[in-house]
Amino acid sequence: MNKKKHKPQWHRLDHAAKIYPVASNRSDTKVFRFACQLFEPIDQTALENALYKTLDEYPMFRSVIKRGFFWYYLESSRLEPTVREEYAQPCREMFDRNEKRLLYEVTYYRKRINLEVYHALTDGAGALLFFRTLIMYYLHNKHEELKNVPVQLDYGASATEKLDDSFNRYFDKSKVDELQKKKRPKSVYTFKGLRLSGYRLRIIEGTMPFKELHDRAHEYHTTITIFLTALIICAINDEMTLKDIKKPVVIKVPVDLRSYFSSLTARNFFGLMNITYDFNCKSGRLEDVIGYVAEVFKSELTKEQLSLRMNSLEALEQNAFLRSMPLVIKDFFMKIGYNISNSKSTFTISNVGNIKMPEAFRQYIDMFDVFLSTDKQQACVCSYGGKLRISFATPFVNTQLQKNFFRRLSNMGVDITVETNPIAED
Numbered sequence: 322m323n324k325k326k327h328k329p330q331w332h333r334l335d336h337a338a339k340i341y342p343v344a345s346n347r348s349d350t351k352v353f354r355f356a357c358q359l360f361e362p363i364d365q366t367a368l369e370n371a372l373y374k375t376l377d378e379y380p381m382f383r384s385v386i387k388r389g390f391f392w393y394y395l396e397s398s399r400l401e402p403t404v405r406e407e408y409a410q411p412c413r414e415m416f417d418r419n420e421k422r423l424l425y426e427v428t429y430y431r432k433r434i435n436l437e438v439y440h441a442l443t444d445g446a447g448a449l450l451f452f453r454t455l456i457m458y459y460l461h462n463k464h465e466e467l468k469n470v471p472v473q474l475d476y477g478a479s480a481t482e483k484l485d486d487s488f489n490r491y492f493d494k495s496k497v498d499e500l501q502k503k504k505r506p507k508s509v510y511t512f513k514g515l516r517l518s519g520y521r522l523r524i525i526e527g528t529m530p531f532k533e534l535h536d537r538a539h540e541y542h543t544t545i546t547i548f549l550t551a552l553i554i555c556a557i558n559d560e561m562t563l564k565d566i567k568k569p570v571v572i573k574v575p576v577d578l579r580s581y582f583s584s585l586t587a588r589n590f591f592g593l594m595n596i597t598y599d600f601n602c603k604s605g606r607l608e609d610v611i612g613y614v615a616e617v618f619k620s621e622l623t624k625e626q627l628s629l630r631m632n633s634l635e636a637l638e639q640n641a642f643l644r645s646m647p648l649v650i651k652d653f654f655m656k657i658g659y660n661i662s663n664s665k666s667t668f669t670i671s672n673v674g675n676i677k678m679p680e681a682f683r684q685y686i687d688m689f690d691v692f693l694s695t696d697k698q699q700a701c702v703c704s705y706g707g708k709l710r711i712s713f714a715t716p717f718v719n720t721q722l723q724k725n726f727f728r729r730l731s732n733m734g735v736d737i738t739v740e741t742n743p744i745a746e747d
Contacts, residue, residue: 324455329350331387332486336486337589338441344659345414350414352413352415352440353445353691353693353701354436355689356434357688357689358433361432362431364463365406367463368404371458372402372404381587382442386416391648393648400423402426404427415439421680425437427672444575444588450587457474457682460682484587485586485588486585487588491632495630506597509571509597510561510570512717515717515718516716520701521716523742525713525715526712527711528739529730530707530709530735537714537735543615545672546618554596555729560721569597570668571667575671581624598614663697666697668697669697670701673691673704675703686705686706689705689710692713693714700714
């Protein structure tokens with residue numbers, strides 16, 4: 322009997338995804354990891370079964386990246402994923418221009434399940450939808466008492482909505498020229514120093530009671546995200562020399578655009594907000610930093626401002642001349658543009674917020690975790706079940722920044738448990 326021939330489906334990369342095949346390399350793989358710590362050891366067979374069920378709901382996770390004449394694009398494949406015990410350093414390379422690969426991987430270690438995803442496939446919000454579904458199917462397989470509990474999230478997107486390119490859908494050409502270009506600093510403070518060999522990444526994670534951190538932020542009449550951002554700015558200042566202070570600190574904060582525009586896409590749909598703090602002309606007091614960061618959040622996190630920024634970037638994709646340029650030329654100029662933009666930031670902090678799971682599954686889950694590859698310094702924040710976890714990723718040997726940050730929190734009375742991944746001595 323002749324088998325029906327598989328006809329691949331393809332989709333152009335969304336606006337945010339297009340830079341990743343150009344910018345990713347061994348020092349910054351553009352891979353992020355979600356992890357879930359359970360109260361029981363992981364069963365590999367049950368996890369494999371859960372993965373295949375999850376793929377039925379998110380078939381775009383079977384995609385590979387192909388190189389066209391004008392753009393990279395996602396193409397469906399028949400590649401089968403494997404589940405294995407954790408075997409490599411976090412956020413290893415997943416994209417290879419010369420090899421057809423799936424853009425994610427599921428591994429486990431003792432009681433922990435890991436999902437690592439190449440950023441061109443989706444963003445943190447999209448990956449978290451996939452991961453939460455995977456965890457539910459796994460627990461459904463393992464526990465008889467959950468057999469009659471439906472595996473269902475508060476997410477009713479159709480297959481078409483999950484694949485929506487929301488950048489393109491919300492593009493409004495008439496708004497492109499409205500963006501008031503802000504003057505960017507010519508030079509910013511960046512970290513320098515000895516890097517870990519072998520492109521390794523050190524992960525330093527702090528776990529603390531959510532309520533304690535919320536109470537500290539409330540004392541300063543602000544939110545947890547603003548409080549942590551300001552605290553990181555102050556921790557950076559603790560390390561700056563008098564010469565360094567002449568350069569401003571620029572913090573990048575990813576923004577989930579689904580919170581401002583109606584979208585159920587499981588693909589990338591986020592923007593970046595820059596916070597520029599100049600210690601040369603501003604106080605380094607925490608109260609003042611919090612006040613300044615709060616002002617930036619208030620002015621920048623509006624639908625109007627996000628729309629203007631999103632449309633100005635999407636306009637480049639719609640430019641007829643650029644669209645007709647061969648990919649090899651696009652790659653060259655996009656890489657230059659990315660390197661210039663990357664040099665204009667000091668640190669990135671991303672808060673994915675409180676991770677929710679249906680009531681029936683909560684008793685089996687201890688905590689969630691998230692972090693991202695970087696060739697600079699960055700931190701990711703998430704909370705679950707009354708615990709907040711902030712994970713720093715750094716390629717540098719020196720970890721004084723993280724010590725400064727956790728020391729400041731500890732001095733405020735926050736009870737913190739700090740862990741780090743083992744780094745083999747050279």
